Amino acid sequence: MTVNEQAADAINVQKIAKRSASASKFLKASLLVFSIFVYIFLYGPLITMIMMSFNNSKVQGLPIVGLTTRWYIELFQDHELWIALFRSFIVSIGSVVIAIIVGLSSAFLLNRYNFLGKQLYKSIILFPLIIPGVILGIALLSTFNMLGIKASLITVMIGHSTFVIPLIVFLLLNRLDRMDPNMEHASLDLGANRFQTFRRITLPLIGTALLGGALLGFTLSFDEIILTYFLIGPRATLPVKIYQMIRIGFTPEINAIFTILLCFTLFLLVLSTKIILKKK
């Protein structure tokens, strides 16, 4: 290879490198534009609702006529909505409590013991997460009906637990699998009984996973409507109440409800993220 050819090669390599660098720059820029577009798609509707909740007009649309807080004031005077909100709290707390009891024992069972049909049990417990809510809803409705259980807040609680349980099981299982079993053995060897070991050693180690799961479960349950619609009795929870309101027609109050709910769930989100990240 002559000196000339070598130089030509070097120039070629440089050219290719330059071209690929500018190509990757172009790619990066277009990916950025695309991502911004996706974020606009994701957030546009949310921002629209917040804007409309302050719009002083009975008609939903542009232009914004004037700013007002009257929808918020009307909202706070709506007695029925407050009752519905209270019921939603009860249902969510109840379903999370059930889910913690069943989920905690399930997770320990799957982590510590081997038994016949363990894999089958794992898939069955996951099942409510992968089937559409409409099927779970009618299946539970038929079951309650056959067992002679009347639709009430308790049936809704049970329904919600079916999908909060798998969440808690898998968050806990993830944590338990990474935990060093020697910690518990050491505690037992040092004379602590099973209960003390659980309270002093195991619980602090899995606590954040449990709390994160509980918070996530609470938010999901608080918002659930697809399943709830089949299981609810005469006492409507907040999403059911809102659904009924939306179906009848438009009331500007709805925008205000949504803005308040948005703030509340974002607060829960920040809280649970902090709890989960703190562990790391």
Place this chain on the structure above:
Amino acid sequence: MSDSTDNGTSKETGTGKLTRSKRFITGKRFRMTGLMVAPFGWVFLFTVLPMVIILLMSFWKVELFRVVHDWNLQNYLRTIQTLSFRRLLLRTFWNALIVGFMAVLLGYPLAYYITRIAKGNKIVFFILTLVPLWVSYLLRVYSWRVILGRNGLINSFLIWIGILKEPATIFLFNNFSVTLVLTYIALPFAFIPIYTSLEKIPQNLEEASKDLGAGNAKTFRKVIFPLSLPGVVTGGAYALIIGFGDYITPNLVGGTNGYRLANAIEKWFGAANNWPFGSAQAVLLMIVILIILSMVLLAGGVKAIIEE
């Protein structure tokens, strides 16, 4: 098998604590049984039993507004033989497919951007993408009515800039609006598994591919995409299921055109009051979903083997 860790401990503790170790082992079976009561009872009562009941119910019929245990195949035959039902199933299936596809199409480049380019602020972008999941589901569906409706944002805007004279009604209460909103709802669900699978691919694998002379496109085609395929498949399947089973969204933003199979099932269990008939349709929907899921799993698995 399961006692191996406990045996290890008892050997280490020596003779002095033998009684305690012994109790430790004999108690194990007892504790396991105790732990089993609540989960097994729960799973049987509220997961297995409901599915069995739906299956049984689909072979019964309604007489004088009551469910009669009269075994027959009429519900299935009637369902399959009706043209309108076959159309409904096809439309539901086709649109769910579009939802799955669109959610992946939007979610993948975003996940790629976050994991490969915006590396430093990864967690911020990740949470930012998931925030909509925490916002009321009804709000997110309803907000599209505000955007697409007759007096909505798009119409107001088009009139304001002079493209339209009268508000158009083509944006809302049709098949398109249902598919659009379902894509919107499903997007974060499709995003999560894609993101996790992309994040797991080590950076040096990419560098190795480039060192060996592959360009950006080739590296993506031969290295990154095949490795992220499980995430794509899972995310797409999740979006597909959401597209399949939602009846609230069609109720709120779809007209008669947006009507889906889940709406039919809801109707039979509600106003139309024919639970066995609705159950048969639910079982059919379930079968379709299980077929799709196993096909998707199979395709993903087979492809992964080929790539290896």
